[in-house]
Amino acid sequence: MSYTKRLNKIYAVLIFIFLYAPIAVLILFSFNDSNSTGVLTGFSLKWYRELLSDEATMTALKNTLILAVSSSLLATLIGTAAAVGINKMKNKYLVGAVNTVTNIPMMNPDIVTGISLMLLFVFVGGIVNSSNSLNFWTVLIAHITFNLPYVILNVLPKLRSMDRHLPEAALDLGCTPLQSFFKVELPAIMPGVISGLIMAFTLSLDDFVISYFTVGNGFETLPIRIYSMTKKRVTPDMYALSTLIFIVILALLLLSNFVGERDAAKKVGKKKGAKK
Amino acid sequence: MKKRSLLSQAAAAPHIVWSVLFIIAPLLFVAYYALTDADGNFTLSNFGSLFTAEYLEIFLRSACFAFLATVICLVIAYPVAYFISKTSPKTQKLLIVLVMLPQWMNFLIRTYSWMAILEDTGIINTVLGWVGLGPVHMINTAGAVILGMVYNFLPYMILPIYTSLSKLDPRFVEASADLGCNAFGTLLHVILPLSRSGIISGITMVFVPSISTFYISQKLGGGNFDLIGDTIERQFQSAYNYNLGAAISFVLMVLIIVSMTVMNRFGEEEGGVVA
Incomplete structure (x- = not known):
């Protein structure tokens, strides 16, 4: 039994090595002295310095955040x-x-969503004789479109599992329907709304394929910038950027995990209190 | 009361309008472009030109690669998901975060990183060189493309299988053992059938992006393995033949719908045999 258990563990470790190998490579070579992605020559922070002085990348980062937040x-x-x-x-x-x-x-598939929206925008742009039918607004529409199902998917179950009598009680007690929604229903479904928002935000942040087909020349997001850079040879400043993003995400995840556990602890405390 | 119910139903109106404008209309445009020529006249020649050896090869290759990647993902992911579901709840949470974490890194960069690993002068061959082996040619092969698919989409297989395994009532497994089933029999007759829904959504979540990818094949296949995604991308971003691109996308959609239907049918039959 313990033999198979050990085998299981070794297998799981191997899979995690597989999942993290490219990321380890990225992080390692972001500190590399030369721009080689095959040979380590020495430690340096020069790619991080270069990244911060690269205006195009910084603009792309800003654009990506604007798009992700608004969509x-x-x-x-x-x-x-x-x-x-x-x-x-x-x-x-x-x-x-x-x-x-x-x-x-x-x-x-993302590519079909992307080209279908592109065809719509190009067609409409052709009718109104617009010179650039693809721009920030088209990519914003595209992002909202692919984010919507994930928001609904997160909120709907919360609504269904909510006690139907709560909003009714609020109405009986003299709330207007709008008041009842904001004071009773919304707080009850808030966890679903938040997780939908977070999911939409991260999907938007990471999307390349749909943006690639629906964005014009004037607006460059980070994934699109990365794409055009990987057409040539990537310089390690992209590795540096990915390393920074990785660290930020890791920190956010740890934080949300921490907050989640604190909330869970609170809830348990409340329930115990109620029983008393 | 009825009026109030109608009023709250109207909350869905913006979404419905949005869906019609930006989900249904665009798909109609795909059909429209696929069935017209550059001047807007009706034609079937876009579809006709897909029935040539060149395109049939691409469709066949894409389906094969996606199928292989899906099977490999399933075989790799199932034991991992099972292992995770058997750990303590706290460890489970941590391990699932660890499985999903790589997905938060930009997938272009991750795929590019595999180039650095697989190249002839890359990391694996450098290490092999130290022990006097190799170099082994890996980049720009079919294997590299499939590896890229497996790598990028493996978490989408692990996650749903894990979800269905973690909901599995352990008493079923105990009952099976009590009734004299050995471990393998329990796996085959109890655990596998009960995690079918997870397996099916895992297959969908790996197969669809695999069959439609274009970046992975460009980077890890060196342009030697044109997939459906590559041909569509080319029509829209360099060849500017939207009509042909729309026709290929249309075929891709049909291909996916057909394979999903076949799979669901297959899944149901499996269930029937077990029940």
Whole structure:
């Protein structure tokens, strides 16, 4: 038994080595002295310095953040409202139709979502005779579109598992429907809304394929900049950037884990208190 | 009361309008472009030109690579998911975060990093050189492309399988053992069927991005292994033949729908045999 257990552990470790090998390589070579990605010549921070002085990359980073924040916020707004509406729908054919259409961007390959939106934008741009039919607004629309299903997917289960009597009670006690939504329903579904927002934000941050087809020349996001750089030979300042992003994400994950555990502890405490 | 219910249903209206404008309309445009020529006249020649050896080879190659990558992912991921589901709840949480963490790094950079590992003068061959072996030619081979797919999409296989395994009631496993099933029998007749939903969503989440990728094949295949994604990308970003690109995308969608239907049917049959 312990023999197979050890074998299992070795196997799991091997898989994790496989998953992290390219990342380890990235981090290692971001501190490399030369611009080789095959031979380590010595330790240096010069790629980090170079990164900070690279204006195009910094602009791309800023653009990516603007896009991710605005698209995730808008998608959360539209998506949460949509979940509320879908939850109230009685006609099962309507619910089925809405759900099917909502899930299309999730099921379709990214490249198809990307080119389908591009065709729409190019066609409309052709009608209004616009010289650049692809720009910040088109990529924003594209990001909201692929973020929406993930927001709805996160919010809808929370609405369904919520006690239906709560909003009714609020109405009976004289709340207007809007008040009841903001004071009773929204707090109850907040965890779903937040996780939808975070998911949308990270998807938007990381998206390359859909942005690649829906963005024009004037607006460059980080993944698109990375793509155009990998067409030639990547310089290790991209490695430096990835290392920094990796560290930030690691810190965020640790933090959210910590907050989550604290919240869980609080909840347990509350429940215990209620029982008393 | 009815009025109020209608009012709250209307909250979905912006989303419905959005879906019609930016999900349904774009797909109709794919069909429109696929069925017209550059001047906007109806034609079937876009589809006709796909029935040539050149394109059939690309479709076949993409399907083969995606199939192999999916099978490899499944074989690798299942034991990992099982192992994770057997650890303590706290460890489970940590391990799942560790599985997903690489996905938060830009996938272009991760794929590029594999180039540095696999190159003829890359890391593996450097290490092999130290012990007097190699060099082994790995980059720009079919194996490298499939490795890139497996690497990039493996977490999407581990996660859903883990989810369904962690929901599995351990009493079923105990019951199976009590009734005289050996470990392998329990795996085959109890654990595997009960984690079917996880396996199916894992397969979907690996197969769809694998069959439609274009970056992995460009970087790790050195342009020697054109996939469907590459041909679509070329039509839209360099050849500017939107009509042909739309037709290829249309075929890709159909290909995916067909394989998913076949798989779901297969999954149901499997369930039938077991039940």
